[in-house]
Amino acid sequence: MIQYCDGIFFNFATKKQKMKHIFIVNTTAGKESCLEMVKDGISRCEEVVDYDIYTPTSSTESIKFIRTYLENHKDEEVRFYACGGDGTINKVATGIVGFPNASMSVLPFGSGNDYVKYYGGKDNFQDVCKVIRGTEKKVDLMKVNDKYALNSTHFGLDSVVAKAMNKLRRNVIFGKKRAYPFAIAWAFLTGMRNKCTVYADGERLNNGDILLCTVSNGKYVGGSYFNAPNSLNDDGLLEVCLVKPVSRLRFLGLIKYYVAGTHLNNPKFKDIVVYRQAKKVTIEGAKGFCVSIDGEIYESQHIEIDNLERAIRFVTPLIDYTITH
Secondary structure (H helix, E strand, O other), X not given: OOOOOOXXXXXXXXXXXXXXXXXXXXXXXXXXXXXXXXXXXXXXXXXXXXXXXXXXOOHHHHHHHHHHHHHHOOOOEEEEEEEEOHHHHHHHHHHHOOOOOEEEXXXXXXXXXXXXXXXXXXXXXXXXXXXXXXXXXXXXXXXXXXXXXXXXXXXXXXXXXXXXXXXXXXXXXXXXXXXXXXXXXXXXXXXXXXXXXXXXOOEEOOOOOEOEEEEEOOOOEOOOEOOOOOOOOOOOOEEEEEEOOOOHHHHXXXXXXXXXXOOOOOHHHOOXXXXXXXXXXXXXXXXXXXXXXXXXXXXXXXXXXXXEEEEEEEEEOOOOOOOOO
């Protein structure tokens, strides 16, 4: 076994294999560093695994590392594992897109872990060996201007929440699991009306302000909100759900249905929800307008979201799980 370390890169290649496994570990995700948990999980596998562990110091460094590696190993089958939260998953997906020899999976250590809820939740991805031996499927990927989103692009109240959460999540008092409810409270005070116009495959969906809008391939946002219950992540279609502004009092009465994922067919939402499936979504916003791309804030007054059908290979663990439709 060979090990070399410059503070961020560990190599544990033990034997030549058909596939290289590279674990991208976000050591700041979750309650504690997940590096030792990843190493311990791999050590429990019966089969010999040719693997590297890479711990980036920034999100952009992750993408650069992945793309550089793949450029230099085009004849090697490589699987990358996003060890962290939805932001880490996003960076790995962004890194592998366009490389036919690359696939990805997840070891979820974040606070939300929204994307893996499509496959029953993070508990199904806890056994490293089962993930390594998992089954590949091709899934859709959103291109958001020059960015990418695997799970969801959302804005309005949602982006106000995400912006606040990014500021709070590392705070000693308001951080970790407390960050989201505090961010919701802030958005409740400041983000109930948001100026933008949304088009789905050329159809204009609104004529004024919005409360929020989600454009999804996954099913959940914000850790617990079942925003896109009809979504399929490999059908080539985006799930677009736009909610018109409502009073704060009415909002409080409706939020439980949005959490449960029953809002699309609920008569209480009939006059305020516009729902479409589309291949392309265009958003025109005011100065300072921003969206949340898998939890990361991106600012632009003009945004085009194209769905890239089955653009990457995603690995699900060898388990029995039920996808909720």
